[in-house]
Amino acid sequence: MKILLVDDHAIVAxxxxxxxxxxxxxxxxxxxxxxxxxxxxxxxxxxxxxITDYAMPDMDGLTLVKKxxxxxxxxxxIVLSMHDEVAMIREMLTAGVDGYVLKKYAQQELVNAIQxxxxxxxxxxxxxxxxxxxALLPQEMPENQVTERELExxxxxxxxxxxxxxxxxxxxxxxxxETHRKNLMRKTGANNGIGLMRYAYAKKLL
Numbered sequence: 001m002k003i004l005l006v007d008d009h010a011i012v013a014x015x016x017x018x019x020x021x022x023x024x025x026x027x028x029x030x031x032x033x034x035x036x037x038x039x040x041x042x043x044x045x046x047x048x049x050x051i052t053d054y055a056m057p058d059m060d061g062l063t064l065v066k067k068x069x070x071x072x073x074x075x076x077x078i079v080l081s082m083h084d085e086v087a088m089i090r091e092m093l094t095a096g097v098d099g100y101v102l103k104k105y106a107q108q109e110l111v112n113a114i115q116x117x118x119x120x121x122x123x124x125x126x127x128x129x130x131x132x133x134x135a136l137l138p139q140e141m142p143e144n145q146v147t148e149r150e151l152e153x154x155x156x157x158x159x160x161x162x163x164x165x166x167x168x169x170x171x172x173x174x175x176x177x178e179t180h181r182k183n184l185m186r187k188t189g190a191n192n193g194i195g196l197m198r199y200a201y202a203k204k205l206l
Contacts, residue, residue, distance in 0.1 A: 001026055001118060004041060006052035006064070007080070008033045016051065016106065023111055035059040035067075042071045049114055053103075054081035054088075065095040076117040080106055084131045089124075099123040145187050153180040154200055157193065 003020060005028055007013040013031045020026045029047065032038050035056045042050070050068060054061035061079050068075055078099035079092055089100055098117040101109050102125040109125060116123040124132070146154070149170075156166045163177040170177070181196075190196040 001048040001114065002029045002046070003027060003114070004029055004038065004047045004050045005031045006033075006035065006038045006050060006056065007031070008053065008057050012053075012103075016110065019107060019110065020114075026111075026114065033057075035064040038064065039067055039071065042068055042075070047072065047075060049076045049078060049117065051078045051080065051110070051114075054079050054083065062091050062095055065092060065097050069096045076114075078110070078113050078117060078123070084125075084127050086131050089128055089132060100128050101125050102127060146184065150180050150184050150187075153177060154184055154196070157181070158197055158200065 003026060005013050005016055007016070010033075013033075017028045017031060020028050029045070030041060032041060035052075035058050038050065038052065041047075052061060052064055056064060061081070065077050065079065068077060076098045077096070078101060079097050080101055080103050081088075082103050084102060092100060099113045099122060101113050101123070105125050109123075113123040152170060153166060156169060161169070163174045163181070166177045167174045184196060185191070188196060188199040190199050
Protein backbone atom coordinates (compact mmCIF):
# COMPACT_ATOMS: atom_id res chain seq x y z
CA MET A 1 0.00 0.00 0.00
CA LYS A 2 1.25 3.44 -0.90
CA ILE A 3 1.00 5.78 2.08
CA LEU A 4 1.34 9.56 2.17
CA LEU A 5 2.24 11.16 5.52
CA VAL A 6 1.18 14.76 6.18
CA ASP A 7 2.50 16.29 9.40
CA ASP A 8 4.42 19.49 10.04
CA HIS A 9 6.28 17.95 12.98
CA ALA A 10 9.37 16.23 11.59
CA ILE A 11 9.93 14.06 14.67
CA VAL A 12 6.38 12.71 14.51
CA ALA A 13 6.56 12.08 10.76
CA UNK A 14 9.91 10.33 11.05
CA UNK A 15 8.61 8.12 13.84
CA UNK A 16 5.52 7.14 11.88
CA UNK A 17 7.58 6.44 8.77
CA UNK A 18 9.90 4.13 10.70
CA UNK A 19 6.90 2.34 12.20
CA UNK A 20 5.15 1.80 8.87
CA UNK A 21 8.21 0.95 6.78
CA UNK A 22 8.90 -1.95 9.16
CA UNK A 23 5.60 -3.57 8.14
CA UNK A 24 5.65 -5.73 5.01
CA UNK A 25 3.38 -4.40 2.29
CA UNK A 26 3.39 -0.78 3.49
CA UNK A 27 5.36 1.89 1.65
CA UNK A 28 5.60 5.54 2.71
CA UNK A 29 5.86 7.33 -0.65
CA UNK A 30 6.44 10.79 0.83
CA UNK A 31 6.32 12.95 3.96
CA UNK A 32 4.83 16.42 3.53
CA UNK A 33 4.56 19.34 5.93
CA UNK A 34 1.46 21.19 4.66
CA UNK A 35 -2.00 20.55 3.31
CA UNK A 36 -1.33 22.37 0.04
CA UNK A 37 1.71 20.17 -0.58
CA UNK A 38 -0.43 17.08 -0.02
CA UNK A 39 -3.12 18.23 -2.45
CA UNK A 40 -0.50 18.99 -5.09
CA UNK A 41 0.98 15.51 -4.63
CA UNK A 42 -2.43 13.82 -4.92
CA UNK A 43 -3.05 15.57 -8.24
CA UNK A 44 0.06 13.96 -9.67
CA UNK A 45 0.23 10.47 -8.18
CA UNK A 46 -2.20 7.81 -6.92
CA UNK A 47 -2.03 7.00 -3.21
CA UNK A 48 -3.83 4.29 -1.24
CA UNK A 49 -3.84 5.91 2.20
CA UNK A 50 -3.17 9.45 3.42
CA ILE A 51 -2.37 9.86 7.11
CA THR A 52 -2.64 13.46 8.22
CA ASP A 53 -2.46 15.54 11.35
CA TYR A 54 -5.73 17.35 12.06
CA ALA A 55 -4.07 20.71 12.70
CA MET A 56 -1.90 21.76 9.76
CA PRO A 57 -0.28 25.19 9.47
CA ASP A 58 -2.07 26.13 6.25
CA MET A 59 -5.46 24.44 6.65
CA ASP A 60 -7.47 22.37 9.12
CA GLY A 61 -7.99 18.65 8.75
CA LEU A 62 -11.61 18.99 7.70
CA THR A 63 -10.72 21.15 4.69
CA LEU A 64 -7.86 18.85 3.71
CA VAL A 65 -10.06 15.74 3.87
CA LYS A 66 -12.75 17.30 1.67
CA LYS A 67 -10.29 18.53 -0.95
CA UNK A 68 -8.28 15.30 -0.96
CA UNK A 69 -11.43 13.20 -1.47
CA UNK A 70 -12.43 15.45 -4.37
CA UNK A 71 -9.09 14.76 -6.06
CA UNK A 72 -8.96 11.02 -5.33
CA UNK A 73 -12.43 9.73 -4.33
CA UNK A 74 -11.13 6.24 -3.49
CA UNK A 75 -8.36 7.57 -1.25
CA UNK A 76 -8.46 6.23 2.32
CA UNK A 77 -7.78 8.97 4.89
CA ILE A 78 -6.76 8.48 8.52
CA VAL A 79 -6.68 11.59 10.70
CA LEU A 80 -4.40 11.89 13.71
CA SER A 81 -5.69 14.22 16.40
CA MET A 82 -5.30 15.09 20.06
CA HIS A 83 -9.03 15.83 20.31
CA ASP A 84 -11.97 13.49 20.92
CA GLU A 85 -14.77 16.08 20.81
CA VAL A 86 -17.91 14.53 19.31
CA ALA A 87 -18.75 17.56 17.14
CA MET A 88 -15.29 17.51 15.53
CA ILE A 89 -15.42 13.75 14.91
CA ARG A 90 -18.86 14.01 13.33
CA GLU A 91 -17.62 16.71 10.96
CA MET A 92 -14.76 14.48 9.88
CA LEU A 93 -17.13 11.56 9.32
CA THR A 94 -19.36 13.73 7.16
CA ALA A 95 -16.31 14.80 5.15
CA GLY A 96 -15.55 11.15 4.44
CA VAL A 97 -12.69 10.28 6.78
CA ASP A 98 -11.99 6.55 7.07
CA GLY A 99 -10.08 6.53 10.35
CA TYR A 100 -9.67 8.78 13.38
CA VAL A 101 -6.78 7.93 15.68
CA LEU A 102 -5.82 9.83 18.81
CA LYS A 103 -2.19 10.91 18.57
CA LYS A 104 -1.27 9.40 21.91
CA TYR A 105 -2.14 5.96 20.53
CA ALA A 106 -0.67 6.38 17.04
CA GLN A 107 2.32 4.07 17.64
CA GLN A 108 0.05 1.29 18.95
CA GLU A 109 -2.92 1.66 16.62
CA LEU A 110 -1.83 3.06 13.28
CA VAL A 111 -0.90 -0.19 11.54
CA ASN A 112 -4.19 -1.77 12.63
CA ALA A 113 -6.04 1.34 11.43
CA ILE A 114 -4.43 1.09 7.98
CA GLN A 115 -5.24 -2.60 7.66
CA UNK A 116 -8.83 -1.90 8.75
CA UNK A 117 -9.52 0.91 6.27
CA UNK A 118 -7.84 -1.14 3.52
CA UNK A 119 -10.68 -3.65 3.95
CA UNK A 120 -13.28 -0.91 3.50
CA UNK A 121 -14.10 -0.46 7.18
CA UNK A 122 -13.67 2.56 9.41
CA UNK A 123 -11.29 2.69 12.35
CA UNK A 124 -11.57 4.82 15.49
CA UNK A 125 -9.56 4.83 18.69
CA UNK A 126 -11.47 3.31 21.63
CA UNK A 127 -11.93 6.69 23.32
CA UNK A 128 -13.36 8.11 20.11
CA UNK A 129 -15.84 5.25 19.85
CA UNK A 130 -16.80 5.82 23.48
CA UNK A 131 -17.38 9.53 22.89
CA UNK A 132 -19.58 8.83 19.87
CA UNK A 133 -21.56 6.19 21.77
CA UNK A 134 -22.08 8.47 24.76
CA ALA A 135 -23.49 11.13 22.47
CA LEU A 136 -26.09 8.64 21.22
CA LEU A 137 -27.21 7.44 24.66
CA PRO A 138 -30.31 9.04 26.21
CA GLN A 139 -29.55 11.54 28.95
CA GLU A 140 -32.74 11.08 30.93
CA MET A 141 -31.64 9.07 33.93
CA PRO A 142 -31.98 10.95 37.24
CA GLU A 143 -28.28 10.70 38.04
CA ASN A 144 -27.43 12.42 34.77
CA GLN A 145 -29.69 15.33 35.64
CA VAL A 146 -27.85 16.11 38.85
CA THR A 147 -25.70 19.22 38.35
CA GLU A 148 -22.13 19.66 39.55
CA ARG A 149 -23.29 22.16 42.19
CA GLU A 150 -25.95 19.73 43.43
CA LEU A 151 -23.28 17.03 43.67
CA GLU A 152 -21.18 19.38 45.79
CA UNK A 153 -24.13 19.91 48.12
CA UNK A 154 -24.82 16.17 48.18
CA UNK A 155 -21.24 15.36 49.20
CA UNK A 156 -21.39 17.89 52.03
CA UNK A 157 -24.74 16.55 53.19
CA UNK A 158 -23.13 13.11 53.34
CA UNK A 159 -20.60 14.61 55.75
CA UNK A 160 -23.57 15.61 57.96
CA UNK A 161 -22.98 19.34 57.53
CA UNK A 162 -25.91 21.66 58.21
CA UNK A 163 -27.35 23.96 55.55
CA UNK A 164 -25.63 26.88 57.26
CA UNK A 165 -22.26 25.13 57.19
CA UNK A 166 -22.71 24.12 53.54
CA UNK A 167 -23.69 27.67 52.63
CA UNK A 168 -20.56 29.03 54.27
CA UNK A 169 -18.30 26.50 52.58
CA UNK A 170 -19.76 27.04 49.09
CA UNK A 171 -20.23 30.81 49.53
CA UNK A 172 -23.96 30.64 48.82
CA UNK A 173 -27.04 31.38 50.88
CA UNK A 174 -28.82 28.87 53.11
CA UNK A 175 -31.88 29.33 50.94
CA UNK A 176 -29.90 28.27 47.88
CA UNK A 177 -28.65 25.21 49.74
CA GLU A 178 -32.23 24.26 50.59
CA THR A 179 -33.22 24.72 46.94
CA HIS A 180 -30.44 22.37 45.84
CA ARG A 181 -31.53 19.88 48.48
CA LYS A 182 -35.15 19.98 47.26
CA ASN A 183 -33.99 19.52 43.66
CA LEU A 184 -31.92 16.52 44.70
CA MET A 185 -34.90 14.98 46.46
CA ARG A 186 -37.06 15.50 43.39
CA LYS A 187 -34.51 14.16 40.91
CA THR A 188 -33.63 11.08 42.96
CA GLY A 189 -37.11 10.30 44.21
CA ALA A 190 -35.92 10.26 47.84
CA ASN A 191 -38.38 11.17 50.61
CA ASN A 192 -35.84 12.25 53.22
CA GLY A 193 -32.14 12.74 53.88
CA ILE A 194 -31.55 9.05 54.56
CA GLY A 195 -33.22 8.10 51.30
CA LEU A 196 -31.10 10.66 49.50
CA MET A 197 -27.91 9.16 50.90
CA ARG A 198 -28.99 5.63 50.04
CA TYR A 199 -29.69 6.66 46.47
CA ALA A 200 -26.41 8.53 46.16
CA TYR A 201 -24.34 5.56 47.34
CA ALA A 202 -26.33 3.07 45.27
CA LYS A 203 -25.75 5.12 42.11
CA LYS A 204 -22.12 5.80 43.08
CA LEU A 205 -22.64 9.54 42.96
CA LEU A 206 -20.41 9.91 46.02
